[in-house]
């Protein structure tokens with residue numbers, strides 16, 4: 001269910017009302033960033049988006065699509081997007097990323113539209129951050145995509161684990177970027193540790209922390225890392241218990257907003273926040289789901305991925321992301337209705353590689369199939385291509401709960417395939433061994449003989465050991 005109200009961040013309310021209007025304005029102004037930019041909405045945080053494309057280093061998305069995604073991120077963070085500016089370059093300018101003429105244009109544009117935030121779509125080096133800050137002056141805050149994503153994460157963290165991970169990522173990002181300008185802006189904006197009043201980019205570690213010298217921040221980073229180590233140990237302990245009970249774990253992975261949480265809610269009675277916002281989910285939620293075979297599997301929903309996902313964040317979220325790396329099977333939730341579907345899949349695959357989870361068995365949930373008009377040949381072709389291209393693909397609509405049985409059947413078959421075959425004769429005195437196959441494996445044939453129960457089926461490899469003593473011999 002959509003629950004936009006749950007997006008109130010600690011302390012401030014995120015405004016969504018003008019989003020469609022903003023996005024329309026963005027579309028309109030694509031070609032001429034100087035035209036029709038002024039919004040009638042009272043300014044809160046008014047942002048100019050900047051995209052720079054290096055011609056021989058193209059990103060996954062086009063410059064325009066990436067900026068549209070940045071606009072959604074800005075919107076999720078409660079910013080009002082008032083203009084966008086782009087530049088294509090053969091090579092980046094080491095000091096300012098963009099050329100000096102373009103930088104002047106940016107300064108004028110920001111003044112013209114009365115912006116107080118400028119957001120770069122790519123991560124700025126500390127030097128670029130300083131130089132562009134200098135050009136923009138003290139009244140305008142400069143952030144990049146990474147800082148924006150960190151800010152959204154800070155708003156959406158609801159558990160200690162999430163909060164610690166975000167704080168660590170924020171400090172690691174800021175440590176090399178601590179400048180007087182930053183501290184000054186944070187103070188000016190009334191930033192407060194962990195509070196929302198500092199505005200986007202200065203949330204989380206606010207004024208007081210920003211004033212700490214590097215040494216203190218380094219100490220804090222070391223402290224947070226120790227805390228995370230504890231959290232990881234606890235998670236590991238949990239997983240060990242789960243493994244003892246030998247339940248298979250399926251992790252839902254996918255691009256942010258693909259519908260992972262909606263799918264988990266549809267498959268179980270989970271009440272995970274699902275909303276048309278990026279990075280709605282940060283903390284893992286696990287629910288039991290029964291497969292058609294009667295097999296019970298744990299489904300875990302967790303943080304979504306995005307192109308240009310900051311590596312500091314991937315590293316900081318290791319504890320959370322271990323749910324993915326330790327899963328028996330991944331359910332890759334793909335937004336079939338998204339124009340950038342293939343690029344999103346590629347971005348997810350990249351992150352999975354980074355997590356060393358690239359070779360896990362994948363079942364692909366082609367979600368939002370309700371948005372596809374099958375009477376349109378182009379869209380029908382899109383679906384059939386996705387079915388061909390992606391591993392174990394099943395079309396579903398998490399929202400309308402269609403295709404879920406097929407999806408679970410596919411998970412069933414895939415898990416079964418991963419198990420080892422058993423063909424055993426279990427004496428009646430060892431009845432619990434038969435029960436174990438029923439519970440954690442699959443029975444293909446079961447027959448009661450004088451010598452005991454003859455079972456043909458499959459079992460998770462970690463349970464199969466003791467069964468080797470009872471291997472069925474037809475001579476018996």
Ligand SMILES: Nc1nc2c(ncn2[C@@H]2O[C@H](COP(=O)(O)OP(=O)(O)OP(=O)(O)O)[C@@H](O)[C@H]2O)c(=O)[nH]1
Nearest residue numbers: 257258259260261262274275279280281304398399
């Ligand atoms: N039309 C349609 N919309 C869907 C479907 N599944 C999810 N949505 C919508 O897509 C949006 C995102 O859904 P979520 O479940 O929050 O997506 P998520 O993958 O968990 O996103 P993050 O947690 O932000 O990474 C919500 O507005 C959902 O209602 C579907 O099958 N059809």
Ligand SMILES: [Mg+2]
Nearest residue numbers: 260261280281
């Ligand atoms: Mg989610």
